[in-house]
Structure formats: structure tokens, C-alpha cells
Amino acid sequence: MAGDYPEFFLRLPNGGPRARGQQTDEMGTNGSRKFVVGAGQPVRRDAVPSFAKRVSSAHRLREQLIGDGLIRPSRTWPGWLETTGEITFNSSSEAAGVLSGRSSNGWVDWKTEDDRPLGDFMPGASWGPNRAWLVRGSNVTGLDLVQRLWLPEGRVTLAASRLRQGVDQSLSKEQLRTLVEEGYGSTASYGQKQQQVEELHAFLSRMKAGDTVCTISDGQLYVGEVTGEVEQTASTDGRSNLRRPVTWQDAGYVYDDLSEELKQKLSIQHDVVELTSVQAVIDGLGLTDEELADEAEAIERDPSTELPAITVRRDLELPEPTDALAEELHVHDVAWLREVRDLLWDERQLVLYGPPGTGKTYLALKLAKFLGGGPEQVKLVQFHPSYAYEDFVEGIRPKEDPETHEVAFRMTAGPLRDLADHASKEGNRHIPHFLIIDEINRANLAKVFGELYFLLEYRDMSVQLPYSGDDFALPPNLFVIGTMNTADRSIALVDAAMRRRFAFVELSPRTEPTSGLLRRWLTGQARGAEPADLLDALNSRIDEPDFRIGPSYLMKKGVYRDGGLERTWRTKILPLLEEHHYGDGVDIEKRYGLAALRQSLPESPA
Numbered sequence: 046m047a048g049d050y051p052e053f054f055l056r057l058p059n060g061g062p063r064a065r066g067q068q069t070d071e072m073g074t075n076g077s078r079k080f081v082v083g084a085g086q087p088v089r090r091d092a093v094p095s096f097a098k099r100v101s102s103a104h105r106l107r108e109q110l111i112g113d114g115l116i117r118p119s120r121t122w123p124g125w126l127e128t129t130g131e132i133t134f135n136s137s138s139e140a141a142g143v144l145s146g147r148s149s150n151g152w153v154d155w156k157t158e159d160d161r162p163l164g165d166f167m168p169g170a171s172w173g174p175n176r177a178w179l180v181r182g183s184n185v186t187g188l189d190l191v192q193r194l195w196l197p198e199g200r201v202t203l204a205a206s207r208l209r210q211g212v213d214q215s216l217s218k219e220q221l222r223t224l225v226e227e228g229y230g231s232t233a234s235y236g237q238k239q240q241q242v243e244e245l246h247a248f249l250s251r252m253k254a255g256d257t258v259c260t261i262s263d264g265q266l267y268v269g270e271v272t273g274e275v276e277q278t279a280s281t282d283g284r285s286n287l288r289r290p291v292t293w294q295d296a297g298y299v300y301d302d303l304s305e306e307l308k309q310k311l312s313i314q315h316d317v318v319e320l321t322s323v324q325a326v327i328d329g330l331g332l333t334d335e336e337l338a339d340e341a342e343a344i345e346r347d348p349s350t351e352l353p354a355i356t357v358r359r360d361l362e363l364p365e366p367t368d369a370l371a372e373e374l375h376v377h378d379v380a381w382l383r384e385v386r387d388l389l390w391d392e393r394q395l396v397l398y399g400p401p402g403t404g405k406t407y408l409a410l411k412l413a414k415f416l417g418g419g420p421e422q423v424k425l426v427q428f429h430p431s432y433a434y435e436d437f438v439e440g441i442r443p444k445e446d447p448e449t450h451e452v453a454f455r456m457t458a459g460p461l462r463d464l465a466d467h468a469s470k471e472g473n474r475h476i477p478h479f480l481i482i483d484e485i486n487r488a489n490l491a492k493v494f495g496e497l498y499f500l501l502e503y504r505d506m507s508v509q510l511p512y513s514g515d516d517f518a519l520p521p522n523l524f525v526i527g528t529m530n531t532a533d534r535s536i537a538l539v540d541a542a543m544r545r546r547f548a549f550v551e552l553s554p555r556t557e558p559t560s561g562l563l564r565r566w567l568t569g570q571a572r573g574a575e576p577a578d579l580l581d582a583l584n585s586r587i588d589e590p591d592f593r594i595g596p597s598y599l600m601k602k603g604v605y606r607d608g609g610l611e612r613t614w615r616t617k618i619l620p621l622l623e624e625h626h627y628g629d630g631v632d633i634e635k636r637y638g639l640a641a642l643r644q645s646l647p648e649s650p651a
Contacts, residue, residue, distance in 0.1 A: 050166055052065055052157070053065070053163055057144065063087070064082065065083065066080055066155060067081045073135035075198055075272075077136035078273055079136070080134045080135075080136060082134065084129055084131055085127055086127060088127055089146040089147075090126055093336070095336040096142070098331055099332075100148050100270075102292065111126070136272040151254075151255070152167065153175070164254065164255065167254065176251070176252070176257070176320075178258050179258075179260065179311060179313075180259075180316065181261070182262070191262035195291070200289070200290065201271070203245070203317070205287045207229050208287075209227070221249070226238065247317045248317055249287070251319075254273055257328075259311075261300060261311065262297075264301070266311070266330075276289070294331075303330075307326050309504075310507070312506045322471070325353035325356065328353070329355070334355055337354050340352070356471075356472070357475075361476075363386050364415070366385075366415070375562050381557070388550065389416070389526070394524070394547040397527070398530075399531055400532050400553065400591055400593050400594065401532050402594055402595025403559050404552065412526070422468075426480070427483040428486075434494070435512075443455075456512060460480070465517070478520075479523075480525050482526070490540070495511075496511075500518060501519065505518075553593070554584045554595055563599055576610060578646050580594065587622070589625075611639060619633055
């Protein structure tokens, strides 16, 4: 029977005519409200190819109605079909899908004459755009409700076995908190009750018809659309007391084949999880770009914008280093830069290590800006002995209120979380972002990284952060480059966990690209080769590779002013070697001084 609803209209795609329909209060088989379309209403002639995949039940119904003659070619609208009699659909989304020949959200697409959507007139409907949700049902006190109840009967449920009767969608969190304390007070811990309130509020008040709902069972991800409001029932086994009607897609998607960013969200260990940030990924599951483009043409939308489900498919790429980059960095061979790029692509974490002055930080910054497309995608932090997890990820830090100027302790995100949040925004996920950690070995790495050690290796998983309690994952497009000065601390002291998660690339004066870097730079500057000859002679007298001197000390303008080379040697290089040989009784000037090294050089030909 029809309720107290106005008449609703559906604009068919590509400038087509409008169909009229009526919402009813009669419930369908799974709890959706039935929707009636009268005779003589226009129907799109062809369904988009994805319709059968997305909503196979509605597609089968459409084919059946055409076969039975209830939908036939129209005389009123040439090139369109029309209904020949009154048709009662199980939901407004089913009605809109059959008439428009595509997957459709009836609560949004059916509108009044003054352009108000159907959802505005439904009881308990919440405001705002549609969302996506994960609801777990494969292990509800030992039973797989997905296979036993949800898929066969078109439902999604929450147990809520101790919640008293009478709850509805209008309850606030505070009211739910009282009900949970009343029902679960002695049977659940404080943390369990807090989580119960969050999940109940999401299921009752935030979830609404038209939302996407997902669940996992038998290694498959199943996707559906919520088609009605929540219902509380007295479930005999206490496993499904709160229910919502859902139209499930026929086939599931193999979990192992899902994208990394979707797996991150699905790994969050709660019974109800919001997936709106990856809704575009879910919308494109099982469909080709061509099928998604066909869908886009069947929707009244701005033709200049790209469909989100296609946008998120843009491949994450690290550009190939060029000869121009190798020349700018004075690297001996572009193949070496390509190898570094490949290591970053494979591991996503890399450490450049070597003695001081080998250009580690400079190279890291230049590479990151080139591979990331610009400085906006690069953030640099420098570790030191007092650097902590709270500085790097998040922690409670004193902050001044800009208005009252009072200082209070507040949750503060660190540089890693800031960059991760920026990298994971929609529209940014195909753009590489780089975190450069200078002097990475000067901090207590186990203390600073905490649970990030796990996330660095398992990028498709998420963990709960200890301070904010947020579920956090490292986005696939976040790369980490560390620099390590081996004169401060030997690479041999780096623990196995760090070694397993990072690739290590040596920058040493004994090997390329560092060994010939100064000579190539001098050639580019049209300067003589004596500084490179002196540096080679110096390093040949230093036995320990970690204490050899890098070329960057001699790649500054001040070195080439009058007396600059001698001044740099006396104030920069010799003090390093004095510290290295402290207590050894070595005459530093006699062994490493400019005069001694110049005498060792072969005479230049006349």
C-alpha cells in the first residue's frame, strides 16, 4: 500500500524522458520497501554491459519483464521502451535499475518535482553522501552468517544479542552508551563496550539505504547495496538481532587479487568498518575501463570530470631516470640510477650509506624530487639520539591555543603520519611521495619506528596506533629513503629487522659513482684536476673505508677562492682524521697534509 509520499521522477540518461513512480510502505521479501511504476513509463532500450555483473537480479527481472511483454518498444518515445502495465518492484533501486538499464541508487535517483531525493522522505535516513562499509559475518560465535543468511536472504546483520528491544536509527551515541552499559555491563570489558557503541552507532545511524556494504567469507569479498532501513528482531540464536536489507552481487571477488589499499582497510579488526575512502576502488571491482566508461555515459553528470572508479586505477609509477639527471648529479652511468629506482620500486625503503661527504642527503633529495614529480611530495626529517616515536608518528605534545595562548597537551601527528595522510588522499594515490630520513642510524630505531617495523614489510595490513587508537597503514605510494653516516656508526650495528625491510646502497669513495664524482664535477666546472688527484691520494692512505673522505668537501665555491683549498683542508678534513687517529700517535700533517700529498703526486707533463 502507498504511504504518505509525493510522486517521484527518474530522469533517464542521455537527455531521455522522465519516468514516474510511487514509494510504498509495503515491505519486500528482505525488508526493503516496495516501489510501484505505472503503465506508460519510459524505459531505456539497452542496458549497460556492467548491469548484469553489478545487479544480476535486477538485470534478470528486466529481461523477464521484456520477455513477458510488460516492457516493450514505445510509441510515445521513439527509440525507447515503455511499461505496459503496473509493475511492483522490491525496492526503489531495483525500479531505477530496470528502467535506466544500469546499477542505480533509488534513494538518490528518484526525485520529487522540486528535485528532492527519495531518501529525504524515508524514516531514519541520515544526511550526506553515500558511504561504503565492511560488516563482518563469517565468524559470528562460530557460524558463517554470510553463507547461511546474508547472501541467500539478502541481509546484513549485527548480533546485539543483549541490547533491549526498542532501539531505532535516531539514537545518539550517548543513548547507545547507556543501552550498552545496561545490556553488557558485566559481560564485556570497557574497551569492548566502547567498540560496541561505535559499531552500533555506525550500523543504526550512519549506515543508510544506497550505501555500499562489503563482507568477507571463504576468501572472497562480497559487495552489495543497502536497500532499506534497520529492523530489530528477536533472533532465536542471538546472532542477528539488527538487520538491514541488502541486494548482493552474485559473485564475490578473490581476496588475494584485491588492491593493496583495499586490503589495508579490510584488515582492520572491527565488526563494522567504514570503507568510504576506498569506495571508488570497490565501485570498479570486476569491471573493465570500457564498462566503467559505458556506465559514466548513462549517468547525468559533468562530462569534463573523470569517473572516480577510473581515476583510482591510474598506475603508480616511478619515472625512469634520464641521461640529463645522471649528468646533473655527475653520476658515471644512468644504469646505476635505474638500479636505485628499481630497488625503491621493489622494496619501497632504501638506505644510502657511506662516509661523510659522499653526497647521500643531496642525492636522496634530488632523486625524491625527480621520482615524485616535485618538492611538494617530499618531506625530510633528521633523526638524533633523543628522537622518539612521539616525534615521528604521533604523540601527546604541549601545544599553545592560538586564541587563549594557554598551553595544553594535545594529540599531535608527526611527519610520517602527516605525509602518509597526504599520500593516501583521493587524487594523490597514483603520485609517489617520499620521506627522507637523514642520519637514520643516529636514533634508537626500534623505539622510533615501533609498530611501523611491521607496516614497512606488510603494506597491505593496518595496525591500531597506541595514542589516537586510529587504524593506520602505510599507503602504497609512500617511499622512504634513509641516509646513514658510517663514520658515526658502522652498518654492522644495524639490527636484522632494519636490514630485512630496507635495501642498502653504498656511496663510498672507493667505488662509483662516488669515486669519480669530484673529477667529473671539476670537468663540468672547467677547473683543473688537482683537487681530485689530492683526494684520491688522501683516501689511498686511509685504511678503514668508513673513514675515507667524500668529494662534497671539495665541491663548494669557497674551496676555489684564493687559499680556499688549503683552508678547507686545514679546517674541515684534517680535524676528521685527527679524531679518527686520536691516541694513535699518527702525525696527521705529515701523513695527510697538502704538502705531503702534493709531493706524492706524479709531476704533470710539461
